[in-house]
Amino acid sequence: MAVLAHAEAGEIAARLRAIPLPRHEDLRAPEHGLVMLRGRVGGDGAPFNLGEATVSRAAVRLASGEVGFGYTLGREPEKARLIALCDALVQSREFGSLVERDIIAPLREQLMTRRKQAAAETAATKVDFYTMVRGEG
Amino acid sequence: MYVAVKGGERAIENAHRLLADARRGDRSVPEVTLDQISEQLGLAVDRVMSEGSLYDRELAALAIKQARGDLIEAIFLVRAFRATLPRFGASEPVDxxxxxxxxxxxxxxxxxxxxxxxxxTFDYTHRLLDPALAEGFVPEAPAVAEPSTAxxxxxxxxxxxxxxxxxxPQAEAGDSVGDLxxxxxxxxxxxxxxxxxxxxxxxxxxxxxxxxxxxxxxxxxxxxxxxxxxxxxxxxxxxxxxxxxxxxxxxxxxxxxxxxxxxxxxxxxxxxxxxxxxxxxxxxxxxxxxxxxxxxxxxxxxxxxxxxxxxxxxxxxxxxxxxxxGFVEHLKLPHYVDFQSELGLLRKLRQEFAETNAPDALKEAAE
Known part of the structure; x- marks a missing residue:
């Protein structure tokens, strides 16, 4: 589901349109609020409160009973609903592999491509130290 | 007094209208967009998110626009906004x-x-103003190298x-995380x-x-x-x-x-x-x-x-x-009543001073 949280709402919606969706209802109406983000003292010690982030959430139930939850950073209740819907679909026997193949897999590939590009640009700024060889005499 | 309040209201309304106009500036110049602020003034957005204590780039960009680039005012706006939202809980500590x-x-x-x-990074730049950036500058695509997997x-x-x-220091079992x-x-x-x-x-x-x-x-x-x-x-x-x-x-x-x-x-x-x-x-x-x-x-x-x-x-x-x-700037809000009492006290002190230090001739005449 991490892949969906990283995707744009429009991308998820566009891919969902290609799937004949079963009947479903909102179990929790999409809403946004805050989550306190925590760090750790020294990076690896006791937790402390760093500051909050806006977060959206939703829950969806398919007619066949599967319940999906959607959470994402930002004020995007509709994206949270789309994630919840995908989460519910992934659990269903009928749609599980279809959602994995047509929605999650291509979005994962896009995410990996973006990350690879960023990593390549970062790598070009890595310092290669070399020791100056002192001349003899 | 009622009349004065009415006068104040109109002045405040007009001042805010004037502020909105000043914020927009010369209308023949294109309006700055939130995307432009977020993408091109990214470090200002980062600062407003940090000190506003709210991670939301779009809100921080809006705050910067509304505050006319006054980052402390923008931080104030973000803090006020966060107070309006419910909190779902706390995240796992980030790694x-x-x-x-x-x-x-x-x-x-x-x-x-x-x-x-x-x-x-700005490190190792020469800190010389770059006239090329003034308009129409198109940067080169970033260099790339094989990423290390280390x-x-x-x-x-x-x-x-x-x-x-x-x-x-590690947390003891049962420790709660303090939240100011x-x-x-x-x-x-x-x-x-x-x-x-x-x-x-x-x-x-x-x-x-x-x-x-x-x-x-x-x-x-x-x-x-x-x-x-x-x-x-x-x-x-x-x-x-x-x-x-x-x-x-x-x-x-x-x-x-x-x-x-x-x-x-x-x-x-x-x-x-x-x-x-x-x-x-x-x-x-x-x-x-x-x-x-x-x-x-x-x-x-x-x-x-x-x-x-x-x-x-x-x-x-x-x-x-x-x-x-908040505390420094509140000094500019009306303190008329406080000031009147200070003024009254000062006048009294000055009168006492004048009486004590009056030339003897005057004192005698007074007596």
Whole structure:
């Protein structure tokens, strides 16, 4: 589901349109609020409160009973609903592999491509130290 | 008086209308968009998110636009906005060791595992104004290289393996995490509350405080063990789901200061630490924060508390720029009644002064 949280709402919606969706209802109406983000003292010690982030959430139930939850950073209740819907679909026997193949897999590939590009640009700024060889005499 | 209030209302309304016009500026110049602020003034957005204590780039950009670029005003707007939203809970603590690093430098070790990575930095620029940027500048595409798959452990973890640096304090079972947005501040404050306070503290204030320790007011011999910037994943243990769900990624800057030793008859000497963490790319902020965090540990480390940066009540009570600007700026609001009573007192004192110091001839005449 991490892949969906990283995707744009429009991308998820566009891919969902290609799937004949079963009947479903909102179990929790999409809403946004805050989550306190925590760090750790020294990076690896006791937790402390760093500051909050806006977060959206939703829950969806398919007619066949599967319940999906959607959470994402930002004020995007509709994206949270789309994630919840995908989460519910992934659990269903009928749609599980279809959602994995047509929605999650291509979005994962896009995410990996973006990350690879960023990593390549970062790598070009890595310092290669070399020791100056002192001349003899 | 009623009439005066009505007059004030109209003036205020018109002043805000004038403000809106001044904010827009010359209407023949295109209006700045939130995307432009977020993409091209990204470090201002990072600062507003850090000190506004709310990670939301779009809101921070809106605040900067509304505040006409006054970042403290923008921080104020963001803080006011956050107070209107419900809180779902707290995230799992983020793992900065697993950061997708975009920049990572150490001034203590040349050859750190994973390497020194400069990333997008002002360091080593010549600080000469660039006229080419004035208009229509199209930057080259970034250079690329084969990314390394080597892990990038925190420098403090490497030092820690040999016991050369003190370990981070761990939470005791049942410890709750202090939250100064929920409980009023009491002194002495624990490290979790101090770090929360510093993380949302004013960059300029922390810079001056950190600088003061370097100049001798609470000296603690710092080295920038490591500064790293990049993306970390955020997870949230949602009650309804029953396990930690991914929320996405945020950008963070982390600074590990390595400071002079402590030791005792029973403990071998080791380096001490100061820690800085902030939203976005906020290097000056996190470095200053780490210096001040270390200075504020004076009592815990048995050092004499003599300098302002070591005084937690002084630092924590003055670091918040929303509180500070509120108290300073309230001086311009009407204080007519207060002032009238001061004026009355002053007139009385002046009269007494005049009577005491009047020339004798006048006094005699009066008598």
């Amino acid at each position: 900065t060791g697993a950061m997708r690093v975009q920049r990572r430098v150490s001034s203590t070790f040349k050859d750190i595992p994973g390497g020194q990575i400069l990333g997008p 892990p990038t452990p925190r420098v403090t973890d490497i030092l820690g393996r040999d016991g050369l640096i003190e370990p981070s 947005t929920r409980e009023p501040l009491n002194f002495p404050a624990d490290r979790d509350l101090r770090l929360q306070n510093l993380a949302r503290g004013d960059e300029g204030f922390l810079l001056a405080m950190g600088y003061s320790t370097q100049r001798g007011y609470g000296r603690n011999h710092p080295f920038a063990g490591e500064i790293r910037f990049g993306e970390v994943e955020v997870e949230f243990s949602a009650e309804d789901v029953g396990f930690a769900v991914p929320l996405g990624a945020i950008e963070l800057t982390e600074c590990q200061m390595v400071n002079q030793f402590k030791g005792s008859a029973t403990e071998a000497p080791c380096f001490t630490r100061g820690y800085g963490l902030a939203f976005g790319q906020s290097e000056r902020k996190t470095m200053s924060m780490a210096l001040v965090d270390r200075a504020l540990r004076a009592r815990e480390l048995g050092e004499e508390v003599r300098a302002p940066a070591q005084d937690e009540e002084f630092v924590m009570s003055h670091s918040d720029n929303v509180q500070a600007t």
